[in-house]
Amino acid sequence: EVQLVESGGGLVQPGRSLKLSCAASGFTFSDYYMAWVRQAPTKGLEWVASISYDGGSTYYRDSVKGRFTISRDNAKSSLYLQMDSLRSEDTATYYCTTVSWELGDYFDYWGQGVMVTVSS
Amino acid sequence: DIVLTQSPTTMAASPGEKVTLTCRASSSVSYMNWYQQKPGASPKLWIYGTSKLASGVPNRFSGSGSGTSYSLIISSMETEDIATYYCQQCCSTPRTFGGGTKLELK
Numbered sequence: 001e002v003q004l005v006e007s008g009g010g011l012v013q014p015g016r017s018l019k020l021s022c023a024a025s026g027f028t029f030s031d032y033y034m035a036w037v038r039q040a041p042t043k044g045l046e047w048v049a050s051i052s053y054d055g056g057s058t059y060y061r062d063s064v065k066g067r068f069t070i071s072r073d074n075a076k077s078s079l080y081l082q083m084d085s086l087r088s089e090d091t092a093t094y095y096c097t098t099v100s101w102e103l104g105d106y107f108d109y110w111g112q113g114v115m116v117t118v119s120s
Numbered sequence: 121d122i123v124l125t126q127s128p129t130t131m132a133a134s135p136g137e138k139v140t141l142t143c144r145a146s147s148s149v150s151y152m153n154w155y156q157q158k159p160g161a162s163p164k165l166w167i168y169g170t171s172k173l174a175s176g177v178p179n180r181f182s183g184s185g186s187g188t189s190y191s192l193i194i195s196s197m198e199t200e201d202i203a204t205y206y207c208q209q210c211c212s213t214p215r216t217f218g219g220g221t222k223l224e225l226k
Contacts, residue, residue, distance in 0.1 A: 037163075044206060044217055044218070044219045044220050045155070045163060045206055045208070045217040045220075046217065047214055047215040047216070047217070059213060061214045062214070095162060095163070100168075102168065102169055102172070103150075103151045103168065103169025103170065103172065103210070104150055104151035104153070104168070104169060104210025104211045105210050105211070105215075106153040106165055106168040106169075106208070106210060107153075107155075107163075107165060107208070108165045108168070108174070109165075110162040110163055110164065110165075111162065112162055113162055
């Protein structure tokens, strides 16, 4: 059974940093691109960042480029999101997802999510 | 960025009723994905590649469309289908989602 378990969320002041982690199990982690998708309170879904199988390629939405860093450790089956210079608009539940391809790509497995609140 | 507009924003359907949710893209997309999210839960992949049902999705669901117009159809509404449904375009960066359609029971 595929499991994705996020951790590391919490309340943080604007301008500070936070690092999210996602522990994966039940599948061969290195066989999947991975991604972070977020959802602001009572809002819709927003793709944040993606990373290739070996971490050699990374992709970000413009609003987080230069502030967030996605990374992975295939030996530990773990995905990370380092978030620096946090802003109030980064407040959201962050989901770790696998990315698969067949007729385009899609986010097929999702974690339970971790809440990040940016507030003074 | 490709903007996805879902309609209606909210709709109510009776058990047994046919339901059609629409997603329109600001530019042509190759395929569309759909996700189901119930209150307090994570989203689940529901339909991918425009018309392929994810594992475990009942066959009363179907997906269709091309270019800038896509649909998720429920042939016969059931109580367990109450949820918010999001469309998502597969192929242009950044990947974008629609604002969601909240499906309620009438």
